[in-house]
Amino acid sequence: MCRRDDTSVVALADDLSGAAEVAALLRLPSRLLLHPADLAVPVAAGECAVVDLDSRYLDDDAAADAVRAALAGAGAAAGTPADGDDTGSGARAGGPRRPGAARPHSGRYDDDSRAFRAVNFPPMHGRTLWYKKCDSLLRGPVGAEAAAFAEGAELLVVATALPAARRVVRGGVVLVDGVPLHECAAWRAEERAAPRSVAEALAPLPTTDVPVEAVRQGPLALAGLFREVAARGRHPVCDAESDADLTVITAAAALLGPGTRLLGSGGLASALGRRLGLPAPGSPQAAPAGTGTTAAGGSEPPLLVVAGSAEPGVAQQVARLVAAGARHVPLASGPLAGPDLVVPPGLAPGTVTVLSVDGSDGVRPGSARRIVAGLARTVAALPGRPDLVLTGGETARRVLDALGVTTLWPVGEIHHGAVHSRTADGRSVVTRPGSFGGPDSFLRIAAALRPRLLSSSSPLPPASAATAPSQQGVTQ
Ligand SMILES: NC(=O)c1ccc[n+]([C@@H]2O[C@H](COP(=O)([O-])OP(=O)(O)OC[C@H]3O[C@@H](n4cnc5c(N)ncnc54)[C@H](O)[C@@H]3O)[C@@H](O)[C@H]2O)c1
């Protein structure tokens, strides 16, 4: 499935911070697209395109349609079946669906032929590999998206663990720092209960749990098990407790050939990136011409950190950055959610400012959409064309939409999930999931972008460490 240098990857993510995370971890020259229609530009061999479907808050039908539309668009652009089916076994019947085309989500509609093809698949030769990124905490319309993504695939191999964030899967259950997802606080801002297993999140997709002991039998044995699961018309949901487990899973999936698709969080994407073996994350790649962070007058543009995430850990991350000399402007959630533009103080060149949502009244999910929209309008109205640090995914997406940014070119990873990208006009944008990063996350990001600006007495990591890729610093 993954031949060095000639495999192209198309990854679909449900939010922007996760899309950037995958783009960095795949270790391929990448484009990060905010609009699936831009998949009409073919993905070159050895490169990847990651699309933010912005589907975290969509209902199931809309999210499934977004997945189908992206599959269809990218398959058409490549001029090849999106499932890579060159077996001649009724190839187009297994191909991507057109947007809105009627097809049952996941039942046993073509289980027999699908299983047959999975068992007999040839190796991949420079074809497109499809990856669906899901939230490591299974938030969003995970099941509907998985079912749509499985349409036309011979087999969907699922492994959602993110060991770098101490989010593993054991016995088919997501454990967050050892606590089952449905028993921890990770879903506190959700309006429904957390699933008790990965299979429950994927329902009604027919799945079979694969225990970690089976994963640790190695790629050959695991591939055999995958074939057995496929022969029963089901999709394997793999336990994984370490990056090594995820490496075995990608290797086993590779043995099945191009009809196999992958679904996972950044953990499985990272394993795939290690397997593809191309440039390590952090090395500059494919930045558009004319990029740079120095303003026309020679001074550095302001650096603006937009902390729109309601994650509890963000307050300490802000405090560490402020202690190093950044200015903090907390914005009350009420006015942000209202119709009027909230106008913060201006940004001077060569300064670091943090905008955050004042959450002292607690998080009210009912106003979340309006708050983030107001925050995005505020950022877009600021003069001075600041470089941006955006956390989490919805915040990042709404701000870039308000600024009219449609494509990012990832150029490096500051710590896991903190991805440095460039816009077409040379602006630096760092995106980061809300729940990622240790207490010094913002400090590390700011130090990477503005090594000279912050207090020399603050505990900044050395510049080389700040710009190097890292699997560390992912915390709850
Ligand atoms: N149900 C909801 O409305 C809701 C709200 C926040 C987070 N979440 C969940 O958490 C995930 C992670 O989000 P994230 O924190 O990484 O960042 P994010 O940028 O993806 O989302 C943050 C959201 O929280 C809102 N928010 C921030 N402070 C708030 C406050 N004081 N009161 C009300 N809303 C506030 C923002 O407006 C934004 O909509 C989301 O993808 C989602 O699954 C859900």
Ligand SMILES: N[C@H](C(=O)O)[C@H](O)COP(=O)(O)O
């Ligand atoms: N990529 C993160 C993960 O897999 O856990 C998450 O989905 C990002 O979403 P937020 O930025 O909304 O936290």
